[in-house]
Amino acid sequence: MAQVVLRPSLRPTSGYPPHLLPGGDPRIEEEWREAAAAFDRGGAGVGRLDEKGRFRFASDGFATLLGAPLSEILGSDWLRLVVPEARGALLASRRSMILKGKAEVALRALRQDGTAFDADLLLVRARETEPRFSGHFLFLREAARRRQKTAVRKRPARDRLTNLPDREGFLDRVRAELDRQTPFAVLLVNLDRFRTVHLGLGHAAGDALLRAVARRLETCGRLGDPLAHLGGDEFALLLEGVRSFEPAAAFAERIQRELRPPVLLDGQRIYPNACIGIALGPGAAARPDDLLREAASALRGAKARGSGQIGRFDEGLRASVAAQARLETDLGKALERREFRLEYQPVVSLATGAIVGCEALIRWSHPERGLVPPSDFIPIAEETGAIDEIGAWTLREACGQARAWERDGLPRLSVAVNLSPVQIRCGGLAALVASTLAESGLPADQLRLELTEGAATDDSEETVGALRDLERMGVAVAIDDFGTGYSSLARLRRLPIAGLKIDRSFVRGSADDPQDAAIVRALLRLARQLALEVVAEGVETEEQLRFLAARRCDAIQGYFFSPPLPPEAFARLLREGRRLPARPARARRSPAA
Ligand code: C2E
Ligand code: MG
Numbered sequence: 078m079a080q081v082v083l084r085p086s087l088r089p090t091s092g093y094p095p096h097l098l099p100g101g102d103p104r105i106e107e108e109w110r111e112a113a114a115a116f117d118r119g120g121a122g123v124g125r126l127d128e129k130g131r132f133r134f135a136s137d138g139f140a141t142l143l144g145a146p147l148s149e150i151l152g153s154d155w156l157r158l159v160v161p162e163a164r165g166a167l168l169a170s171r172r173s174m175i176l177k178g179k180a181e182v183a184l185r186a187l188r189q190d191g192t193a194f195d196a197d198l199l200l201v202r203a204r205e206t207e208p209r210f211s212g213h214f215l216f217l218r219e220a221a222r223r224r225q226k227t228a229v230r231k232r233p234a235r236d237r238l239t240n241l242p243d244r245e246g247f248l249d250r251v252r253a254e255l256d257r258q259t260p261f262a263v264l265l266v267n268l269d270r271f272r273t274v275h276l277g278l279g280h281a282a283g284d285a286l287l288r289a290v291a292r293r294l295e296t297c298g299r300l301g302d303p304l305a306h307l308g309g310d311e312f313a314l315l316l317e318g319v320r321s322f323e324p325a326a327a328f329a330e331r332i333q334r335e336l337r338p339p340v341l342l343d344g345q346r347i348y349p350n351a352c353i354g355i356a357l358g359p360g361a362a363a364r365p366d367d368l369l370r371e372a373a374s375a376l377r378g379a380k381a382r383g384s385g386q387i388g389r390f391d392e393g394l395r396a397s398v399a400a401q402a403r404l405e406t407d408l409g410k411a412l413e414r415r416e417f418r419l420e421y422q423p424v425v426s427l428a429t430g431a432i433v434g435c436e437a438l439i440r441w442s443h444p445e446r447g448l449v450p451p452s453d454f455i456p457i458a459e460e461t462g463a464i465d466e467i468g469a470w471t472l473r474e475a476c477g478q479a480r481a482w483e484r485d486g487l488p489r490l491s492v493a494v495n496l497s498p499v500q501i502r503c504g505g506l507a508a509l510v511a512s513t514l515a516e517s518g519l520p521a522d523q524l525r526l527e528l529t530e531g532a533a534t535d536d537s538e539e540t541v542g543a544l545r546d547l548e549r550m551g552v553a554v555a556i557d558d559f560g561t562g563y564s565s566l567a568r569l570r571r572l573p574i575a576g577l578k579i580d581r582s583f584v585r586g587s588a589d590d591p592q593d594a595a596i597v598r599a600l601l602r603l604a605r606q607l608a609l610e611v612v613a614e615g616v617e618t619e620e621q622l623r624f625l626a627a628r629r630c631d632a633i634q635g636y637f638f639s640p641p642l643p644p645e646a647f648a649r650l651l652r653e654g655r656r657l658p659a660r661p662a663r664a665r666r667s668p669a670a
C-alpha cells in the first residue's frame with residue numbers, strides 16, 4: 078500500500094477526504110466519518126495505523142490533542158504519541174491488541190511542543206472481513222478528569238518481593254520532582270557480589286537478602302523519602318532538597334554503614350555492601366529516565382573501582398549518557414532500516430560428530446558505529462520495549478531460514494532462538510511462536526527457545542504458563558548460560574525444560590581449572606538424572622572437547638568447530654558435511670575424574 082501523504086490543498090477542513098477513509102463500502106465510510114466527527118466533538122481523537130504502526134489517518138481532534146498539524150501526523154510513527162518511557166507499554170498494548178482484538182492503556186502522551194499529558198488509549202484490531210482494514214484503529218482522549226477520580230484508589234505498584242514501590246512508581250516520583258523544579262538527588266544502590274550469594278546459597282537466600290536490604294534501606298531513609306526496588310539487586314532512593322553532591326555522598330556512606338552488619342542466611346553470615354551512584358536533579362535532565370540513566374552511569378563508574386564505592390554523575394559522564402540515549406533512538410529505527418541480520422552457529426553432536434542444529438544470533442550493523450554487539454543493545458531494547466518487535470523479527474527470520482535450508486536439500490536441523498525475559502513476561506509468547514511456526518511451515522520440534530537462567534527462575538504464573546504452552550506445542554526450551562544465574566536445579570525441575578546450555582565461563586576452565594571442572598562434572602551428572610539435554614557453549618580447544626566428550630555431554634557449540642556464520646557460509650558447512658574429528662567424540666573412556 079502506498080503511503081498517504083496529504084498535500085496542503087487536500088488537508089481536510091471539514092469532514093475527511095474519502096481516500097483517507099478505510100474500506101471501499103460507502104456505508105462503512107459514512108459510519109467512519111460520523112464516528113470520527115463524534116470523537117472529535119467529545120475532545121477525543123481517532124486514528125488508523127498500518128501494520129508498521131504508521132498513521133494512515135488521523136481525525137482533526139487527534140491533531141488538536143497532539144498540537145500537531147495533520148500533515149505531520151500522517152505517515153509518522155505512532156511511537157511519537159507517547160513519552161519515551163511509555164513506548165514499551167505502547168508496544169506491549171499493541172501485542173495484546175493483536176492477540177485479543179483490543180487493548181486499553183493509560184499513558185503519558187506527548188504533544189508536539191514536548192509537553193506531556195495523561196491519556197487513555199484504546200487500540201482495536203481492524204476487521205478481518207474488510208481486506209483494506211489491515212492495520213488497526215486507535216482512540217485517544219485526555220484522561221485528566223478520570224484520573225482525578227481514580228487517584229484515590231490508585232496505589233503505586235509494588236514489587237512483590239520487597240513490598241517497595243517498583244521502577245514505574247519511582248519514575249513517577251522523579252517526574253513530580255522534576256515538575257516542581259526543586260533540587261533533589263537520586264541514589265542508585267547496587268549490592269556487591271549478590272550473584273555469589275545467589276549461586277552459593279540459592280534463590281531463597283538471595284530473596285531473603287534482598288528483603289533484609291530493603292528493610293535496612295527503609296530505616297536509614299528520612300521519613301517520606303521515596304525508596305524503590307528497581308529489580309534484581311538494585312534499589313533507588315530520592316532525597317528531596319539536596320542541592321549538592323556532598324550531602325548526598327554523606328547519606329550514601331550512611332547507607333553503606335547501615336547495610337554492613339551481617340545477615341544470617343542458611344546459617345552463614347553475609348556482610349552486605351553496596352556501590353552507590355548519585356545524580357542531582359533537576360539539572361539538565363529533562364525526563365525521569367534521564368536522571369536514572371545519569372545515576373546508573375555514576376554507579377557503573379563506582380563499580381569499576383571496586384566494591385563499596387560511591388560515584389557521582391558529572392559532566393564527564395554526560396557524553397556517555399548522551400551516547401546511550403542516541404543508541405536508544407537509533408535502536409527504535411533499526412528494524413525498519415533493516416540493520417539487523419542473523420548469524421548461525423553450529424551445534425554439534427558429541428555422539429556422531431555431525432551438525433545437529435544451530436543457534437541464531439542477532440547482529441546490528443549501526444550505520445556509524447559499525448557492529449554493535451547484542452550484549453550492548455539487547456538490554457536497551459528490553460528497557461525501551463523495542464525487544465518485542467526485534468524478538469518477533471528474529472523468530473520469524475530464524476524459522477524461515479531453517480525451512481529455506483531444508484527446501485534447498487540440506488539436512489533437517491533444529492534452530493535455537495534466544496528469548497528475552499521481557500518477551501516471556503509480557504504474555505502472548507506462545508501465540509507468537511505458534512503463528513510464526515505456522516507462517517514459516519517449520520515443525521515445532523525443530524525450534525528451540527533459549528531462556529537465560531534469570532528468566533526461567535522467575536516462576537510467576539505468566540512464565541510457567543508460557544513454558545507449559547510451549548511444551549504442549551512441542552517447542553523445547555533450554556536454559557541458556559547455565560551456572561551464571563541464581564537457580565538451583567531442584568527449582569528448575571518444576572519447570573517444563575528440555576535442556577541446559579553450560580555457560581562458556583565454566584567450559585573455558587574445564588580442562589585445567591579443577592573448580593570449573595568440578596562444576597561442569599556436577600552439572601552434567603545432575604542434568605543426566607533429570608533427563609535434560611546438555612549443550613556446552615564456548616568450546617574453543619580440543620582439550621575442552623575431550624573433557625566434555627568423556628563426561629557424556631550431548632553437544633557442543635564454540636569456536637573450536639565454528640564461529641557464528643552468515644546463512645550462506647553456514648549452508649556451505651552443511652553441504653560439505655563438516656564433522657568433528659572422530660577421536661574426541663569416541664573418547665568416552667578417558668579416566669573418570
Ligand atoms: P548466548 O545465547 O549465550 O550466545 C552465545 C554467545 O557466545 C554468542 O555471543 C557467541 O558468538 C559466543 N560464542 C560462541 N562460541 C564461542 C567461543 O567459542 N568462544 C567465545 N568466547 N564466545 C563464543 P553473541 O553473539 O555476542 O551474543 C551474546 C548474547 O546476546 C547471547 O548469548 C544472547 O544472550 C544474546 N543474544 C544474541 N542474539 C539474541 C537474540 O536474537 N535475542 C535475544 N533476546 N538475545 C540475543
Ligand atoms: Mg543462547
Ligand code: MG
Pocket residue numbers: 557558578580614
Ligand atoms: Mg549462552
